[in-house]
Amino acid sequence: MLKPGGKIAYSVWQSPDKGNRAFGLILDAITKHGDAAKELPGAPLPFFHFADEANASGALAAAGFAADSIEVLTVPSVAALAHEDDLFTMFASATARTRALLEMQTPEQLEAIRSGMAAEITATYEGAIYQGVRRSTSWLPAVPGTDEPLSDGRPSGRTPWQVPMPCVVASAQKP
Numbered sequence: 001m002l003k004p005g006g007k008i009a010y011s012v013w014q015s016p017d018k019g020n021r022a023f024g025l026i027l028d029a030i031t032k033h034g035d036a037a038k039e040l041p042g043a044p045l046p047f048f049h050f051a052d053e054a055n056a057s058g059a060l061a062a063a064g065f066a067a068d069s070i071e072v073l074t075v076p077s078v079a080a081l082a083h084e085d086d087l088f089t090m091f092a093s094a095t096a097r098t099r100a101l102l103e104m105q106t107p108e109q110l111e112a113i114r115s116g117m118a119a120e121i122t123a124t125y126e127g128a129i130y131q132g133v134r135r136s137t138s139w140l141p142a143v144p145g146t147d148e149p150l151s152d153g154r155p156s157g158r159t160p161w162q163v164p165m166p167c168v169v170a171s172a173q174k175p
Contacts, residue, residue, distance in 0.1 A: 002174045004174055005173065005174060006173070007171060008060070008065065008173075008174075009170065009171035010050075010171075011075075011167045011170075012048070012050045012051050012168050013165065013166075013167050014051050014165075014166040014167055014168050015048035015052075016048075018074070018166070019164055020164065021125075021165070022079045022087055022165035023048075023165070025087065025117050025121070025163065026087070026088070026091045026098055029112075029113040029120075030105070030113055032116060033109055033113045033116050034102075034105040034109040034110070034112070034113050035104070035105060036101075040097055040100055043097060050170070051168045053168075056070075056072045056168065056170040057070045060170065061172075065172035065173060065175075066172065066173055066174070069171075069173035070170070070171070071169075071170065071171050071172070072170045073168070073169050073170075074166050074167070074168055075166060075167050076166050077164075077165055077167060078162040078163060078164055079163045080161075081121065081162070081163065082160065084118040084121045084122050085117075085118055086161075087121060087163060088113065088114045088118070125162060126161055
Protein backbone atom coordinates (compact mmCIF):
# COMPACT_ATOMS: atom_id res chain seq x y z
CA MET A 1 0.00 0.00 0.00
CA LEU A 2 3.03 2.27 0.15
CA LYS A 3 4.15 4.35 -2.79
CA PRO A 4 7.77 4.13 -3.98
CA GLY A 5 10.03 5.63 -1.32
CA GLY A 6 7.40 5.05 1.37
CA LYS A 7 8.57 3.86 4.78
CA ILE A 8 7.17 1.38 7.25
CA ALA A 9 8.03 0.86 10.90
CA TYR A 10 6.59 -1.46 13.51
CA SER A 11 7.39 -2.49 17.02
CA VAL A 12 6.99 -5.79 18.83
CA TRP A 13 8.05 -6.94 22.28
CA GLN A 14 11.44 -8.58 22.59
CA SER A 15 11.44 -12.22 23.67
CA PRO A 16 12.04 -13.26 27.30
CA ASP A 17 15.26 -15.07 26.37
CA LYS A 18 16.64 -11.71 25.16
CA GLY A 19 15.85 -9.80 28.36
CA ASN A 20 12.10 -9.17 28.35
CA ARG A 21 11.51 -10.04 32.00
CA ALA A 22 7.93 -8.72 31.93
CA PHE A 23 6.89 -11.34 29.38
CA GLY A 24 9.11 -13.87 31.13
CA LEU A 25 7.21 -13.29 34.38
CA ILE A 26 3.74 -13.76 32.86
CA LEU A 27 4.69 -16.75 30.72
CA ASP A 28 6.55 -18.42 33.60
CA ALA A 29 3.56 -17.82 35.91
CA ILE A 30 1.15 -19.30 33.33
CA THR A 31 3.41 -22.34 32.97
CA LYS A 32 3.71 -22.79 36.73
CA HIS A 33 0.15 -21.95 37.84
CA GLY A 34 -2.02 -22.30 34.74
CA ASP A 35 -2.29 -24.12 31.44
CA ALA A 36 0.37 -22.90 29.00
CA ALA A 37 -0.61 -25.58 26.46
CA LYS A 38 -3.80 -23.77 25.45
CA GLU A 39 -3.88 -23.16 21.71
CA LEU A 40 -4.52 -19.62 20.54
CA PRO A 41 -6.85 -19.59 17.54
CA GLY A 42 -5.45 -17.96 14.41
CA ALA A 43 -1.89 -17.75 15.76
CA PRO A 44 0.19 -19.62 13.16
CA LEU A 45 3.53 -18.02 14.07
CA PRO A 46 5.45 -18.36 17.33
CA PHE A 47 4.81 -15.70 19.95
CA PHE A 48 7.94 -13.56 19.41
CA HIS A 49 8.50 -14.43 15.74
CA PHE A 50 9.01 -10.87 14.46
CA ALA A 51 11.26 -9.89 17.38
CA ASP A 52 13.93 -12.06 15.77
CA GLU A 53 16.07 -9.92 13.44
CA ALA A 54 16.30 -12.59 10.73
CA ASN A 55 12.53 -13.14 10.70
CA ALA A 56 11.78 -9.40 10.67
CA SER A 57 14.30 -8.67 7.91
CA GLY A 58 13.16 -11.65 5.84
CA ALA A 59 9.50 -10.66 6.05
CA LEU A 60 10.22 -7.05 5.09
CA ALA A 61 12.42 -8.10 2.16
CA ALA A 62 9.78 -10.61 1.01
CA ALA A 63 7.19 -7.82 1.12
CA GLY A 64 9.25 -5.82 -1.37
CA PHE A 65 11.18 -3.44 0.87
CA ALA A 66 14.75 -2.54 -0.09
CA ALA A 67 17.09 -4.92 1.72
CA ASP A 68 19.66 -2.18 2.36
CA SER A 69 17.02 -0.02 4.08
CA ILE A 70 15.93 -2.61 6.64
CA GLU A 71 16.82 -1.81 10.25
CA VAL A 72 15.95 -3.90 13.28
CA LEU A 73 16.79 -2.35 16.65
CA THR A 74 16.19 -3.41 20.23
CA VAL A 75 14.97 -0.53 22.37
CA PRO A 76 15.48 -0.85 26.13
CA SER A 77 12.40 -0.03 28.17
CA VAL A 78 10.79 -0.98 31.44
CA ALA A 79 7.30 -1.60 32.74
CA ALA A 80 7.16 0.99 35.54
CA LEU A 81 4.73 -0.32 38.13
CA ALA A 82 3.07 1.61 40.96
CA HIS A 83 1.49 -1.59 42.34
CA GLU A 84 2.73 -5.18 42.28
CA ASP A 85 -0.42 -6.26 40.38
CA ASP A 86 -0.03 -3.67 37.58
CA LEU A 87 1.88 -6.00 35.26
CA PHE A 88 -0.73 -8.75 35.53
CA THR A 89 -3.48 -6.17 34.96
CA MET A 90 -1.68 -4.86 31.88
CA PHE A 91 -1.37 -8.31 30.36
CA ALA A 92 -4.96 -9.19 31.25
CA SER A 93 -6.41 -6.05 29.70
CA ALA A 94 -4.05 -4.42 27.23
CA THR A 95 -2.45 -7.18 25.19
CA ALA A 96 -3.90 -9.45 22.53
CA ARG A 97 -2.27 -12.87 22.63
CA THR A 98 -1.42 -12.91 26.33
CA ARG A 99 -4.87 -11.64 27.28
CA ALA A 100 -6.43 -14.40 25.18
CA LEU A 101 -4.21 -16.97 26.90
CA LEU A 102 -5.22 -15.60 30.32
CA GLU A 103 -8.92 -15.69 29.36
CA MET A 104 -8.56 -19.45 28.81
CA GLN A 105 -7.47 -20.01 32.44
CA THR A 106 -9.79 -20.87 35.33
CA PRO A 107 -10.46 -18.25 38.04
CA GLU A 108 -8.26 -20.26 40.43
CA GLN A 109 -5.43 -20.37 37.90
CA LEU A 110 -5.75 -16.63 37.24
CA GLU A 111 -5.46 -15.85 40.95
CA ALA A 112 -2.42 -18.11 41.29
CA ILE A 113 -0.81 -16.47 38.22
CA ARG A 114 -1.53 -12.96 39.58
CA SER A 115 -0.23 -13.70 43.08
CA GLY A 116 2.83 -15.55 41.75
CA MET A 117 3.75 -12.58 39.57
CA ALA A 118 3.17 -10.10 42.42
CA ALA A 119 5.44 -12.11 44.72
CA GLU A 120 8.21 -12.26 42.11
CA ILE A 121 7.91 -8.53 41.36
CA THR A 122 8.12 -7.48 45.01
CA ALA A 123 11.02 -9.86 45.67
CA THR A 124 13.08 -9.04 42.60
CA TYR A 125 12.26 -5.66 41.06
CA GLU A 126 11.78 -3.20 43.91
CA GLY A 127 13.68 -0.02 43.07
CA ALA A 128 17.12 -0.01 41.60
CA ILE A 129 20.32 -1.24 43.19
CA TYR A 130 22.86 1.57 43.56
CA GLN A 131 26.12 0.90 45.39
CA GLY A 132 24.66 -2.31 46.79
CA VAL A 133 21.52 -0.63 48.22
CA ARG A 134 17.99 -0.86 46.84
CA ARG A 135 16.54 2.57 46.15
CA SER A 136 13.17 3.71 44.82
CA THR A 137 13.10 5.62 41.54
CA SER A 138 12.46 8.87 43.38
CA TRP A 139 14.37 10.79 46.04
CA LEU A 140 11.40 10.18 48.37
CA PRO A 141 11.42 7.15 50.67
CA ALA A 142 9.99 4.07 48.96
CA VAL A 143 6.44 3.28 50.02
CA PRO A 144 5.34 0.42 47.73
CA GLY A 145 1.85 0.87 46.34
CA THR A 146 1.67 4.59 47.06
CA ASP A 147 2.81 7.68 45.27
CA GLU A 148 2.62 10.63 47.63
CA PRO A 149 2.69 13.91 45.71
CA LEU A 150 5.46 16.44 46.14
CA SER A 151 4.80 19.43 48.41
CA ASP A 152 3.59 21.50 45.43
CA GLY A 153 1.09 18.79 44.40
CA ARG A 154 3.02 17.36 41.46
CA PRO A 155 3.35 13.56 41.31
CA SER A 156 6.64 12.28 42.69
CA GLY A 157 7.26 10.08 39.66
CA ARG A 158 8.10 7.18 41.94
CA THR A 159 7.55 3.76 40.48
CA PRO A 160 8.42 1.23 43.17
CA TRP A 161 8.99 -1.57 40.66
CA GLN A 162 10.61 -1.49 37.24
CA VAL A 163 10.59 -4.68 35.18
CA PRO A 164 12.72 -4.82 32.00
CA MET A 165 10.46 -4.95 28.93
CA PRO A 166 12.51 -4.14 25.81
CA CYS A 167 10.91 -3.92 22.41
CA VAL A 168 12.12 -4.36 18.85
CA VAL A 169 11.55 -1.69 16.22
CA ALA A 170 11.86 -2.70 12.58
CA SER A 171 11.76 -0.28 9.68
CA ALA A 172 12.27 -0.33 5.93
CA GLN A 173 11.68 1.68 2.77
CA LYS A 174 10.05 0.77 -0.54
CA PRO A 175 12.43 1.12 -3.51
